[in-house]
Amino acid sequence: MSKVEKLWNYMMEVTDxxxxxxxxxxxxxxxxxxxxxxxxxxxxFTDEEKERLGIIDIDSxxxxxxxxxxxxxxxxxxxxNSTLDEIRDYVVEHKKYILGTVEGIFRHYQFEExxxx
Numbered sequence: 001m002s003k004v005e006k007l008w009n010y011m012m013e014v015t016d017x018x019x020x021x022x023x024x025x026x027x028x029x030x031x032x033x034x035x036x037x038x039x040x041x042x043x044x045f046t047d048e049e050k051e052r053l054g055i056i057d058i059d060s061x062x063x064x065x066x067x068x069x070x071x072x073x074x075x076x077x078x079x080x081n082s083t084l085d086e087i088r089d090y091v092v093e094h095k096k097y098i099l100g101t102v103e104g105i106f107r108h109y110q111f112e113e114x115x116x117x
Contacts, residue, residue, distance in 0.1 A: 004044045043091045
């Protein structure tokens with residue numbers, strides 16, 4: 001199992017447990033992270049991993065990705081007016097940074113919520 005796949009599974013587990021805790025009252029930033037950050041990770045999957053996990057390409061909304069960049073959330077602000085291909089290229093080129101940053105965000109939620117993961 002690749003690092004990308006392990007992170008994906010971890011993100012889904014944290015998301016599920018946090019939404020079980022909060023229900024419809026998930027805090028704003030957490031909700032945004034749960035919605036938008038998976039779009040970045042999907043860029044890093046191989047076709048084989050996507051098929052094995054049953055992941056259909058997430059329709060990565062350019063507006064959502066620009067929102068992340070505009071707020072400096074994982075993506076740099078310089079990407080706020082970029083194309084989808086430019087953002088994908090950045091994510092692939094900075095794979096190690098993206099994976100580490102996203103993992104750190106989800107670890108924060110795990111420990112903040114004292115989840116047993």
